[in-house]
Amino acid sequence: MPPMDEAAIHAILSRVILSRRLPGRTKLGEVRLAELFGVSRERIRKVLHRLGHERLIDVVKNRGAFTVAPDLSEIHVVFEARRILEGGIAAHLAERLTDAGMLRLREHVEREAEALRSGDRATWLKLSAEFHVLLAELTENPIIVQQARELVGRTTMLATFFESSSGSQCGCDEHRAVFRALAAGERGRAVRAMSSHLAQVETRLKPFACTDAGPDLDSLIGEYAAELGGEVSVG
Amino acid sequence: MPPMDEAAIHAILSRVILSRRLPGRTKLGEVRLAELFGVSRERIRKVLHRLGHERLIDVVKNRGAFTVAPDLSEIHVVFEARRILEGGIAAHLAERLTDAGMLRLREHVEREAEALRSGDRATWLKLSAEFHVLLAELTENPIIVQQARELVGRTTMLATFFESSSGSQCGCDEHRAVFRALAAGERGRAVRAMSSHLAQVETRLKPFACTDAGPDLDSLIGEYAAELGGEVSVG
DNA sequence: GATACGGCAATTGTGCACAATTTGCGCCGA
DNA sequence: TCGGCGCAAATTGTGCACAATTGCCGTATC
Numbered sequence: 128m129p130p131m132d133e134a135a136i137h138a139i140l141s142r143v144i145l146s147r148r149l150p151g152r153t154k155l156g157e158v159r160l161a162e163l164f165g166v167s168r169e170r171i172r173k174v175l176h177r178l179g180h181e182r183l184i185d186v187v188k189n190r191g192a193f194t195v196a197p198d199l200s201e202i203h204v205v206f207e208a209r210r211i212l213e214g215g216i217a218a219h220l221a222e223r224l225t226d227a228g229m230l231r232l233r234e235h236v237e238r239e240a241e242a243l244r245s246g247d248r249a250t251w252l253k254l255s256a257e258f259h260v261l262l263a264e265l266t267e268n269p270i271i272v273q274q275a276r277e278l279v280g281r282t283t284m285l286a287t288f289f290e291s292s293s294g295s296q297c298g299c300d301e302h303r304a305v306f307r308a309l310a311a312g313e314r315g316r317a318v319r320a321m322s323s324h325l326a327q328v329e330t331r332l333k334p335f336a337c338t339d340a341g342p343d344l345d346s347l348i349g350e351y352a353a354e355l356g357g358e359v360s361v362g
Numbered sequence: 363m364p365p366m367d368e369a370a371i372h373a374i375l376s377r378v379i380l381s382r383r384l385p386g387r388t389k390l391g392e393v394r395l396a397e398l399f400g401v402s403r404e405r406i407r408k409v410l411h412r413l414g415h416e417r418l419i420d421v422v423k424n425r426g427a428f429t430v431a432p433d434l435s436e437i438h439v440v441f442e443a444r445r446i447l448e449g450g451i452a453a454h455l456a457e458r459l460t461d462a463g464m465l466r467l468r469e470h471v472e473r474e475a476e477a478l479r480s481g482d483r484a485t486w487l488k489l490s491a492e493f494h495v496l497l498a499e500l501t502e503n504p505i506i507v508q509q510a511r512e513l514v515g516r517t518t519m520l521a522t523f524f525e526s527s528s529g530s531q532c533g534c535d536e537h538r539a540v541f542r543a544l545a546a547g548e549r550g551r552a553v554r555a556m557s558s559h560l561a562q563v564e565t566r567l568k569p570f571a572c573t574d575a576g577p578d579l580d581s582l583i584g585e586y587a588a589e590l591g592g593e594v595s596v597g
Numbered sequence: 598g599a600t601a602c603g604g605c606a607a608t609t610g611t612g613c614a615c616a617a618t619t620t621g622c623g624c625c626g627a
Numbered sequence: 628t629c630g631g632c633g634c635a636a637a638t639t640g641t642g643c644a645c646a647a648t649t650g651c652c653g654t655a656t657c
Contacts, residue, residue: 156638180412218449
């Protein structure tokens with residue numbers, strides 16, 4: 128079998144970590160991961176440091192890498208950061224949205240509605256996240272796009288696993304409200320719509336976010352590796 | 363002499379790069395830097411990859427690290443990103459600023475005015491940058507603080523070298539205007555004040571931002587190393 | 598004269614072996 | 628019995644040597 132490349136390992140570990148399904152402060156030992164993926168320790172080390180820099184794990188000098196505790200306060204921090212950043216994005220776009228941009232937004236919201244109608248939950252979740260990234264892209268500012276992508280990424284996985292399906296109906300309407308305010312060029316209303324939408328998503332998430340004991344690292348890696356088409360030797 | 367640690371090398375190279383005084387696409391060879399700093403190639407490599415992840419340099423696989431071209435469009439992108447992010451911060455703070463926070467802001471603005479009066483240009487520049495970081499800190503959100511710090515850092519050095527001294531008077535008034543709007547709790551005015559302030563800073567910078575041929579890498583490293591108190595063997 | 602091919606030098610990527618640090622456990626003493 | 632000390636095992640950090648890739652230059656051919 129061909130040795131796995133760095134990008135693939137990073138993708139798998141990202142998913143595993145973002146899924147929040149393994150307990151907080153789980154140690155990610157270099158040798159163990161190296162054996163699991165069938166690669167050398169140095170390759171794992173590089174990925175681990177990269178993940179550490181992306182704040183997905185906590186890397187302590189001379190002690191190794193650990194998952195961060197999935198505590199409620201962090202969820203709140205992430206969502207508050209999103210309210211601030213995406214509030215700024217909404218305010219910016221309200222005064223600068225082009226016709227082409229408006230069209231892209233409208234089409235996106237309609238696709239969301241379609242996915243929701245047809246009961247395609249997976250597609251709808253993906254589109255819901257992409258709505259926020261799309262807004263960032265409409266600013267045509269690569270820095271903002273990257274920051275937004277990072278924050279959205281940190282919440283997407285949470286939604287995938289924890290959002291109650293009962294609340295699904297709301298999301299689409301909330302996106303539509305943001306879109307309408309932007310299309311009307313009403314800055315204040317757009318910011319408020321975005322802010323309250325994010326607050327509601329956070330509320331829907333909270334009751335489900337406490338998972339202490341989950342499956343172990345080995346099986347999780349196997350699971351996500353299969354999902355991404357990679358081969359992993361799980362003993 | 364004791365070997366330099368990774369943090370120190372990173373600090374020096376950050377300053378060198380952020381100073382924008384070396385031409386775009388300058389190659390940062392691993393062996394050359396290793397000899398300059400008197401450390402092994404692996405240590406340099408690690409710092410280089412970190413800088414690459416921080417987007418301060420461009421790291422291409424199998425080809426090495428290069429400085430990014432200091433073109434005007436990037437300056438515009440950074441400032442636009444700041445207008446979006448810090449606009450969001452201002453909007454957030456306008457409705458949530460505590461008395462303690464207001465006091466800290468007031469004191470900071472007064473210190474800026476004092477530095478400006480006494481003609482202490484270096485202190486004033488430092489305080490000017492810190493005003494924006496302080497605003498981010500008042501949100502008490504670590505993610506926002508980090509993002510703001512990163513963007514402010516990318517503009518601070520530019521200001522240090524390129525801002526015309528004639529325009530100095532304005533900055534303090536503009537900060538005061540932001541502070542007043544926040545203290546009054548007027549969200550719209552705060553956002554506008556922040557946005558126009560950043561736009562003016564950008565305007566003041568632009569005419570000075572085009573430096574094609576500058577000093578070479580060796581002397582720059584020596585210069586900044588001396589500034590930080592480190593020892594470097596410059597042949 | 599221009600272009601395409603091939604070999605060479607330089608530079609980066611990778612795996613390995615060793616050094617340094619941490620930590621858990623056991624032992625001794627109070 | 629409890630606290631401190633010290634050693635040993637495990638784990639991470641570092642430097643070195645080698646492999647792989649890239650870009651360049653010389654040459655040959657059309």
